[in-house]
Amino acid sequence: MGRAARAAARLMARADTGSKNAALKAIAAELDKQRPQLAAANEKDMQRGRDNGLDAALLDRLELTDARIDAMIEGLLQIAELPDPVGEVSDLKYRPSGIQVGKMRVPLGVVGIIYESRPNVTIDAASLCLKSGNATILRGGSEALYSNGAIAACIAAGLKQAGLPETAVQVVDTTDRAAVGALIAMPEFVDVIVPRGGKGLIERISREARVPVIKHLDGICHVYLDDRADPQKAFEIALNAKTHRYGVCNAMETLLVAEAVAVEFLSRLAVAYLEQGVELRGCDRTRAIVPQALPATEEDWATEYLAPVLSIRVVADMDAAMDHIAQYSSGHTESIVTEDYTRARRFLAEVDSSSVMVNASTRFADGFEYGLGAEIGISTDKIHARGPVGLEGLTSQKWIVFGDGQIRQ
Amino acid sequence: MGRAARAAARLMARADTGSKNAALKAIAAELDKQRPQLAAANEKDMQRGRDNGLDAALLDRLELTDARIDAMIEGLLQIAELPDPVGEVSDLKYRPSGIQVGKMRVPLGVVGIIYESRPNVTIDAASLCLKSGNATILRGGSEALYSNGAIAACIAAGLKQAGLPETAVQVVDTTDRAAVGALIAMPEFVDVIVPRGGKGLIERISREARVPVIKHLDGICHVYLDDRADPQKAFEIALNAKTHRYGVCNAMETLLVAEAVAVEFLSRLAVAYLEQGVELRGCDRTRAIVPQALPATEEDWATEYLAPVLSIRVVADMDAAMDHIAQYSSGHTESIVTEDYTRARRFLAEVDSSSVMVNASTRFADGFEYGLGAEIGISTDKIHARGPVGLEGLTSQKWIVFGDGQIRQ
Numbered sequence: 036m037g038r039a040a041r042a043a044a045r046l047m048a049r050a051d052t053g054s055k056n057a058a059l060k061a062i063a064a065e066l067d068k069q070r071p072q073l074a075a076a077n078e079k080d081m082q083r084g085r086d087n088g089l090d091a092a093l094l095d096r097l098e099l100t101d102a103r104i105d106a107m108i109e110g111l112l113q114i115a116e117l118p119d120p121v122g123e124v125s126d127l128k129y130r131p132s133g134i135q136v137g138k139m140r141v142p143l144g145v146v147g148i149i150y151e152s153r154p155n156v157t158i159d160a161a162s163l164c165l166k167s168g169n170a171t172i173l174r175g176g177s178e179a180l181y182s183n184g185a186i187a188a189c190i191a192a193g194l195k196q197a198g199l200p201e202t203a204v205q206v207v208d209t210t211d212r213a214a215v216g217a218l219i220a221m222p223e224f225v226d227v228i229v230p231r232g233g234k235g236l237i238e239r240i241s242r243e244a245r246v247p248v249i250k251h252l253d254g255i256c257h258v259y260l261d262d263r264a265d266p267q268k269a270f271e272i273a274l275n276a277k278t279h280r281y282g283v284c285n286a287m288e289t290l291l292v293a294e295a296v297a298v299e300f301l302s303r304l305a306v307a308y309l310e311q312g313v314e315l316r317g318c319d320r321t322r323a324i325v326p327q328a329l330p331a332t333e334e335d336w337a338t339e340y341l342a343p344v345l346s347i348r349v350v351a352d353m354d355a356a357m358d359h360i361a362q363y364s365s366g367h368t369e370s371i372v373t374e375d376y377t378r379a380r381r382f383l384a385e386v387d388s389s390s391v392m393v394n395a396s397t398r399f400a401d402g403f404e405y406g407l408g409a410e411i412g413i414s415t416d417k418i419h420a421r422g423p424v425g426l427e428g429l430t431s432q433k434w435i436v437f438g439d440g441q442i443r444q
Numbered sequence: 445m446g447r448a449a450r451a452a453a454r455l456m457a458r459a460d461t462g463s464k465n466a467a468l469k470a471i472a473a474e475l476d477k478q479r480p481q482l483a484a485a486n487e488k489d490m491q492r493g494r495d496n497g498l499d500a501a502l503l504d505r506l507e508l509t510d511a512r513i514d515a516m517i518e519g520l521l522q523i524a525e526l527p528d529p530v531g532e533v534s535d536l537k538y539r540p541s542g543i544q545v546g547k548m549r550v551p552l553g554v555v556g557i558i559y560e561s562r563p564n565v566t567i568d569a570a571s572l573c574l575k576s577g578n579a580t581i582l583r584g585g586s587e588a589l590y591s592n593g594a595i596a597a598c599i600a601a602g603l604k605q606a607g608l609p610e611t612a613v614q615v616v617d618t619t620d621r622a623a624v625g626a627l628i629a630m631p632e633f634v635d636v637i638v639p640r641g642g643k644g645l646i647e648r649i650s651r652e653a654r655v656p657v658i659k660h661l662d663g664i665c666h667v668y669l670d671d672r673a674d675p676q677k678a679f680e681i682a683l684n685a686k687t688h689r690y691g692v693c694n695a696m697e698t699l700l701v702a703e704a705v706a707v708e709f710l711s712r713l714a715v716a717y718l719e720q721g722v723e724l725r726g727c728d729r730t731r732a733i734v735p736q737a738l739p740a741t742e743e744d745w746a747t748e749y750l751a752p753v754l755s756i757r758v759v760a761d762m763d764a765a766m767d768h769i770a771q772y773s774s775g776h777t778e779s780i781v782t783e784d785y786t787r788a789r790r791f792l793a794e795v796d797s798s799s800v801m802v803n804a805s806t807r808f809a810d811g812f813e814y815g816l817g818a819e820i821g822i823s824t825d826k827i828h829a830r831g832p833v834g835l836e837g838l839t840s841q842k843w844i845v846f847g848d849g850q851i852r853q
Contacts, residue, residue, distance in 0.1 A: 045770060045794070045796075048793075048794065048796065049790075049793060049794050122793060128815070130813060130814070130815055132808065132813060134801075134804050134808055134813070136813075136814050136815065139792065139793075139800075141796065143826050143827070144796065144826060226826050226827070227826075227827055241654075242654070245650075245651070247656065247825070247827040249827075265849065267849070268848075268849035271849060271851050272849065272851060274851075275851035275852055276851075279851070279852045361454060370845075381458075383548065383844050384457075384458060384531060384548070385454070385457065385458050387454075387457065387550065387553065387842070388842065389842055389843060390842065390843040390844075390845060391548075391842060391843070391844050391845070392543075392844070392845035392846075392847060393845070393846055393847060394846070394847040394848055394849050394850070395543050395845050395846070395847025395849075395850045395851075396847075396850065396851045396852050398851070398852035399541065399543055399845060399847075399850065399852060400843070400845075404539060404541060404543070404545075404852075405539070405545050405843065406537070406539055406545065416656070417552050417553060417635050417636075417840045418552070418635070418636055418656040418658075418827065418828045418840065419827045419828040421840055421841060421842055421843070422842065422843045423843070431826045431827065431830055432830060433796070433797065433798055433799065433800060433830055433831065434798060434799040434800070434809070434814065434830070434831040434832070435792050435799070435800055435801070436779075436799060436800070436801035436802070436804050436808060436809075437801075437802055437803070437804070438801060438802060438803040438804025438805075438808075439677075439803055440674065440676070440677035440680060440681065440781075440803050440804075441803070441804045441805065441808065442680050442681060442683075442684035442685075442688070442804075442805045442807070443684055443688045443805050443807035443808060443813075
């Protein structure tokens with residue numbers, strides 16, 4: 036499988052944009068045509084899941100409704116519309132030796148995607164890898180065995196119609212328990228692993244992988260309300276960052292408030308949070324202002340709730356806020372609300388997270404909102420892709436040199 | 445040490461360009477002032493090396509001559525002249541939501557450098573990391589214990605004079621054998637490891653590291669002489685790529701020649717190679733043209749000689765050459781010599797190496813020749829930095845968002 040992927044990667048790297056787009060559209064058409072087969076395969080997985088006592092949340096993720104198939108089709112057509120990153124040449128310039136040096140964007144090669152039960156990830160991941168000229172090995176959760184098989188058949192048919200190798204997207208038989216271990220340990224056949232799923236999966240893969248991993252661990256995001264913040268912006272951003280959606284990685288988990296404005300800002304915010312059913316946990320000074328808040332423990336500062344729970348800390352000033360962030364943040368997204376020019380500049384420069392914002396909700400940290408068109412995940416790594424990873428994050432740049440017979444003197 | 449580096453990294457990330465340049469110049473001045481101390485420390489290492497029976501090549505690398513100290517000083521001053529990559533903002537644009545999104549270049553954080561006996565690497569690595577705003581932990585070879593200690597004292601003095609934390613560059617006590625193992629296994633304190641040294645060292649670190657590694661393995665570089673090559677360019681490039689220097693990673697190790705021009709090109713080249721004392725090893729068809737060539741084995745195609753030895757293979761055409769390269773290349777540098785427009789374009793697009801060239805000697809694959817000003821190494825990885833790694837390769841890009849109170853709808 037690794038060897039087939041490596042061979043397919045060479046063909047995919049030189050596939051022209053038209054063929055890749057044709058494949059994406061053909062896969063979309065196949066999905067539409069094969070709705071009955073997809074429904075039947077998914078029902079088998081659902082039945083097995085119910086028999087095995089999977090919980091409701093897992094069963095919901097597993098389900099392939101017509102609306103979800105529509106979304107997969109829509110996603111494929113959107114990715115077909117995106118510009119092709121492969122072959123883009125930049126920074127081409129002449130050197131004193133007479134050679135002309137630049138960079139060319141090229142696919143990474145073979146991308147391994149390891150994910151859990153959502154079958155739609157099969158299409159999301161395959162389409163991004165396909166458009167960026169990579170070969171892909173997909174390893175989904177064993178709960179979605181039949182659904183992924185049916186989707187894989189659509190992908191293979193679409194690739195074939197476009198004249199691209201069917202091995203460009205391979206789906207691992209999920210009943211093979213050793214497959215994940217093999218996939219993450221063969222740097223000769225796999226160039227990068229993108230795990231998508233829960234923290235346990237990602238930590239295990241990071242620990243054991245011998246192949247580079249583009250990973251997304253926690254999203255412990257902070258909003259700092261400065262004493263020079265506009266009160267209305269502070270209120271709206273702090274509320275939106277927590278309550279717009281709870282189970283997402285770019286939701287705020289800890290609110291930091293400058294002490295000079297803590298009474299003013301927290302009194303109003305607490306009412307709004309409690310109205311929406313958000314459980315508040317605060318430091319002592321927060322609890323003096325918001326008596327309904329439970330005491331926050333050391334563990335709270337380091338927790339990604341993914342739930343209607345918020346920890347709140349009153350801090351002396353921006354430096355104290357940045358110290359808290361440096362200690363507890365997972366490096367995903369932090370936002371400052373301030374009207375102070377110098378503080379905004381310092382926060383942007385000094386906070387070391389994949390997204391750093393001024394006067395905007397952390398909820399904007401997202402490939403679609405950033406204009407990437409699509410994302411395969413949000414990387415909290417510092418090497419290679421950082422933050423939302425789109426097509427460009429699945430490519431690399433090689434150096435190219437144009438000469439006229441130059442030799443080193 | 446990890447904790448101190450992490451703390452220093454925060455201070456270094458916000459150090460202004462002037463302070464970093466002042467530190468580089470102060471370190472240069474210290475090296476100049478401390479020449480007697482450096483010589484004495486180096487003599488202790490040399491004496492110990494001679495006592496321990498180190499071979500001449502190793503002793504040569506260990507020696508810190510006045511010329512080498514001059515070169516270190518020169519390197520420091522050159523790096524002070526380079527533009528500071530930190531804080532560079534690119535691709536800033538407005539999104540439909542009203543937020544303005546862009547990328548800011550930031551240091552990686554803490555860079556661990558593991559190297560062998562050359563003490564001058566201490567300065568090279570420290571100065572590149574310093575200018576790019578990183579904190580560094582350096583672990584040199586135990587043979588250079590005293591020399592590295594003396595150099596570290598100069599670095600600490602220079603950092604102090606410029607008002608930067610002395611812990612921004614820490615040198616590990618090389619008598620501590622467990623230090624390498626610890627350094628490569630603490631992702632919480634080290635963001636990236638750059639090993640510099642022999643293949644054994646790099647393979648071991650790649651295998652065991654739990655921290656991302658920017659590595660350079662082999663340089664098995666190829667030149668392909670196409671049947672549409674200009675004969676004079678073909679002759680000069682093939683000769684220069686092999687004989688300009690032998691012990692370097694960007695020297696050609698295998699020459700591929702199109703069969704239509706094999707007799708013409710190889711007859712002339714063989715004379716020139718043999719005149720320079722290059723041992724030739726060829727495929728059967730090469731040996732039919734060059735009887736002095738020894739038979740090349742399968743192992744030859746996969747060997748980085750780093751010596752006056754060259755393997756030669758006659759191939760049917762460019763596709764066969766690219767197949768050979770895909771199978772045997774280490775992904776460092778390949779060059780085609782041709783006057784054919786379409787073939788030049790295909791070779792550039794399809795060959796998957798960190799540098800791909802047309803009509804130029806592989807010897808140009810070098811940070812100085814590419815205009816990076818300096819390099820910490822040449823990466824044969826595909827993730828993050830690829831090819832010569834300069835200041836930019838020691839940085840990462842985070843996303844920045846400017847808002848006016850925007851929230852997600």
